[in-house]
Amino acid sequence: MGVYLVSFFFCVQALVYPEYHLKSWKSINKKMLIAALSMCIFASLDVAFGLAHNVIAFIKSGDPTQEFERTSYWVNVMKMGCYVGQTFIGDLILIYRTWVVYGHSYWVVALPVTIWLAGSVCGVMVIFLEATQHHNTALLNSSDLIPFISSMLALTLSVNLFSTSLIVYRIHSIRLALKQRSIIPRNSPLSHIVRVFIESGLMYTASIVILFGLYVVSNNAQLGVSDAIVQIIGIASNLIIIRVNSRNSIQRQSFSVPSGPSQSGMNKAPLHMINIQTTISRYPPDSPTKTRDSHLDLEAGTKSHSDHDEHVVR
Secondary structure (H helix, E strand, C coil): CHHHHHHHHHHHHHHHCHHHCCCCHHHCCHHHHHHHHHHHHHHHHHHHHHHHHHHHHHHHCCCHHHHHCECCCHHHHHHHHHHHHHHHHHHHHHHHHHHHHCCCCCCCCHHHHHHHHHHHHHHHHHHHHHHHCCCCCECCCCCCCHHHHHHHHHHHHHHHHHHHHHHHHHHHHHHHHHHHCCCCCCCCHHHHHHHHHHHHHHHHHHHHHHHHHHHHCCCCHHHHHHHHHHHHHHHHHHHHHHHHHHHHHHHHHHCCCCCCHHHCCCCCCCCCCCEEEEECCCCCCCCCCCCCCCEEEEECCCHHHHHHHHHHHC
């Protein structure tokens, strides 16, 4: 929880108070801010319920083992609710970023959204079964919970891999196109963004794979890993915003041009905050107009472009 709180505060600073300058209400990315606050609530509640369960089991209860095995106990049900809620928001943010990166294309995110909805239904079913059917001692590996928990983990893993791959492919394709036209240098900010998404995605993916494996073999370590994943989901999402904002600050300091009125406002937008418009035009073979496969318009420095691409990255 400590690492998560540090990343959360830096994330809020990047969204609201970057470089010690308070943003206006209109320029704040409200979707990302609400998502960050929601994940902080679920992460905090998960830790609080875990602490309460330990106090009840080891201090108030005479049999800690039996207390922890009561799956239908309200604390266990609430902790499962925190896990499902955190996964719900984390996967939704990833799908939203995919949707923005692909120019608000609903066809691209149709499959991830379908998988995400299926996983959410499985999560709700797990909470329902825990709360209504397991009145006696039972573990999460009971026969009626295994199909839904296994499906939820598999679907969450699929959404993470699919959406992250789409985002990385899109940004990498744009970077190669700009590089071929000598618009950006080899070590461009887009390369940094690709690394950020890959590293953050691997953190989340690796934790899900570990939890899935432990659950399949019925290892009790799954309980500790599941608690950690609630924090890891928020950390992975926060790190993307923090690292991109850190890159912005470095670029503003490195490429700022102190000069007269003619250069005021130049280079104040970070290099990766660019508006890339791709237009595919096809002409008849005998047309005198020169055929072009794509046109990329690179603009930086205006507030509207910066706000748009800030949504894309974050």
